[in-house]
Amino acid sequence: MPVTDISADADTLTVNITADFAAPRERVWKVFTDPRQLERFWGPPGWPATFTGFDFAPGGLAQYHMTSPNGEVSRGRWEFLSIDEPRSFEVLDGFADEDGDLTGEFEPMRMVFAFEETPTGTRLNGQTYFTSADSLEQMVQMGMVEGTRLAMGQLDTVLQDLRDYAAGKGTQLEVLDDRHVRITRVIDGPRDLVWRAHHEPDLIRQWMLGPDGWRMTDCEISDRHYRNAWAPESGTEGEPFGFEGDILYSEPQRRTVMTERMAGTDGPETMNDLQLYEEDGATLLTMLIEYPDAATRDAILATGMIDGMEDSYARLERVLIVS
Structure with missing residues (x-):
């Protein structure tokens, strides 16, 4: 399992993740920025993601939905705020409706993905920033921490050639x-x-x-x-x-x-x-x-x-x- 640490910090209103991968930074960057590869792990087991749009440029949008075992659908979208290939990218992540518009049910979250070269491969340092303690608590109660851990645990197979x-x-x-x-x-x-x-x-x-x-x-x-x-x-x-x-x-x-x-x-x-x-x-x-x-x-x-x-x-x- 690549995740070495994931935790919620009420003082800084963040969820922080550290994950190490035995793969070059360019390869790890690719799986996070290619929608077909993202679909294989973005979403915990039982809620796989489908990306229906992916405009990977500052100001562009990525639209996706996750489907439960019973066919329930949860929709979301990313607005790309900044991209520094292959070091980092930043998005505004929020719940979306069928038209891809933000629902307003929860405040959007700012997420930063940073990729650092290490002697054994690549380290991901990820931060999700919340606008209030209530919104952080809501997402933690909804299973964000454990869901993220399980989702990232699927990355080993994505990073390797199947054969x-x-x-x-x-x-x-x-x-x-x-x-x-x-x-x-x-x-x-x-x-x-x-x-x-x-x-x-x-x-x-x-x-x-x-x-x-x-x-x-x-x-x-x-x-x-x-x-x-x-x-x-x-x-x-x-x-x-x-x-x-x-x-x-x-x-x-x-x-x-x-x-x-x-x-x-x-x-x-x-x-x-x-x-x-x-x-x-x-x-x-x-x-x-x-x-x-x-x-x-x-x-x-x-x-x-x-x-x-x-x-x-x-x-x-x-x-x-x-x-």
Whole structure:
């Protein structure tokens, strides 16, 4: 995780962040000033950003929105106040309406991003300035500090070439807190095929087969619901099982959010937020999973879930992409 310090200071009415990156300053500058790269981390897990405008010049505007797992939208905009490439830039950040105008609900915040070369790469020193103690307190209560920490924690994958990032790593697990984990896997294939492999039953049946000695017996998916089931082959021990849930939000080729529970039961239920990003013919698959509590998280992870996911993703590459 690149963040080394983030804190709110009531005396100076600021939120301050320090983050260190093992990458040259020009590379770090690029991810903060290219809207397609900004989208990959500007917004905490579960609230990814989409930039719809980006006029990177003094007086220019950047417009963006963040979308929750349930499809709720929070809009914002930056007004660029000054730019000193590649050392720093300054913006006025505020909540916006559908037309991109400031809502007036909260006072805009002045944000300064400064990038300093270090012996190991680059240090970001960021300050957000508030106009009053009340506005600072409001944003802290809304989760700004922890949200910023989680957002910046996504930068490692953005700074690296996807193929370099993925080399030899397979399916990776990060425990974010008691209720959330992030799973990442780079699939050596295009995003449209990876998307279809998660949404078309004929393709799902080719790779999501379960453990060795098991077969997929049921695969149903609609705009609102899905159900998958497996059973052991003859000679394999075990009882048939399945998963089902509701599709809460879908943005084709990019994101699907769905609930998941054991079929035929009342829970426990998780919320799975699948996001896809393509670079140079490879697709980064990110799955943010929300559990009801830490005990449920630990019990599910202890089943060997990650190893099973790696087997399935390796089969996806082998069966659908290489062939």
